[in-house]
Amino acid sequence: MRLRNRPGAMEKLTAHPEYVIQQPETLKGKWRGNFNNDNPVHIEIGTGKGQFIIETAKQNPHVNFVGIELQTSVLLSVLEKQLEEELPNLLLLQADAANLQEYFEEGEVGRIYLNFSDPWPKKRHEKRRLTYKTFLTTYEKVLADDGEIIFKTDNQGLFEYSLVSFSEYGAKLEDVKLDLHHSDVEDNVMTEYEEKFSKKGNRIYRAIIGFEN
Numbered sequence: 118m119r120l121r122n123r124p125g126a127m128e129k130l131t132a133h134p135e136y137v138i139q140q141p142e143t144l145k146g147k148w149r150g151n152f153n154n155d156n157p158v159h160i161e162i163g164t165g166k167g168q169f170i171i172e173t174a175k176q177n178p179h180v181n182f183v184g185i186e187l188q189t190s191v192l193l194s195v196l197e198k199q200l201e202e203e204l205p206n207l208l209l210l211q212a213d214a215a216n217l218q219e220y221f222e223e224g225e226v227g228r229i230y231l232n233f234s235d236p237w238p239k240k241r242h243e244k245r246r247l248t249y250k251t252f253l254t255t256y257e258k259v260l261a262d263d264g265e266i267i268f269k270t271d272n273q274g275l276f277e278y279s280l281v282s283f284s285e286y287g288a289k290l291e292d293v294k295l296d297l298h299h300s301d302v303e304d305n306v307m308t309e310y311e312e313k314f315s316k317k318g319n320r321i322y323r324a325i326i327g328f329e330n
């Protein structure tokens with residue numbers, strides 16, 4: 118996601134500790150308590166401007182959502198939406214997915230959404246892909262036994278790479294859609310990238326992955 122650097126983005130994020138978690142390490146193992154309920158915790162890695170997580174949190178009030186985004190200027194756009202919506206089941210985190218285990222206890226997360234992750238097409242950047250094996254190790258640790266990853270992309274190369282990566286890791290492909298928008302799935306929530314690229318005629322791929330044998 119390319120977005121102009123927005124001056125003062127970090128200050129604006131820290132001005133809203135009710136929605137933007139400042140010290141996520143202190144919540145490790147305590148996310149549900151922080152939401153004041155016992156509902157499952159679902160996270161999105163790389164929220165972009167937040168269209169997906171805002172709509173998904175609205176539609177699922179009995180799930181706790183944590184939106185994670187690396188770039189402060191991008192996360193600020195999500196915060197601005199959340200300040201309008203005031204959804205009690207959505208918190209935001211400016212963080213790198215590589216550090217998830219510092220913030221979430223083993224088994225604390227019920228579902229991870231990876232939506233239109235950066236493809237990093239050059240082989241020398243493989244380790245940056247969010248479906249590279251080191252990330253899968255991290256996801257497996259923080260996910261509950263029956264937890265799952267839902268991965269969507271329009272990038273055929275990244276999709277094929279990721280299916281192989283999941284499979285080589287020993288994860289289970291629960292469901293694969295090679296053309297999500299022309300499938301039997303009726304409850305799909307579109308992301309910003311999904312809207313943009315499907316309008317251009319790109320096919321949308323989706324895989325659901327579990328780790329339980």
Ligand code: SAM
Pocket residue numbers: 118162163164165166185186187188191212213214215232233234235308309310311
């Ligand atoms: N999910 C949104 C969508 O579908 O419209 C945005 C897609 S954009 C291509 C990918 C986003 O992931 C960018 O905003 C980027 O900053 C974020 N991102 C990339 N690597 C990340 C990481 N390691 N941890 C957290 N966010 C990351």
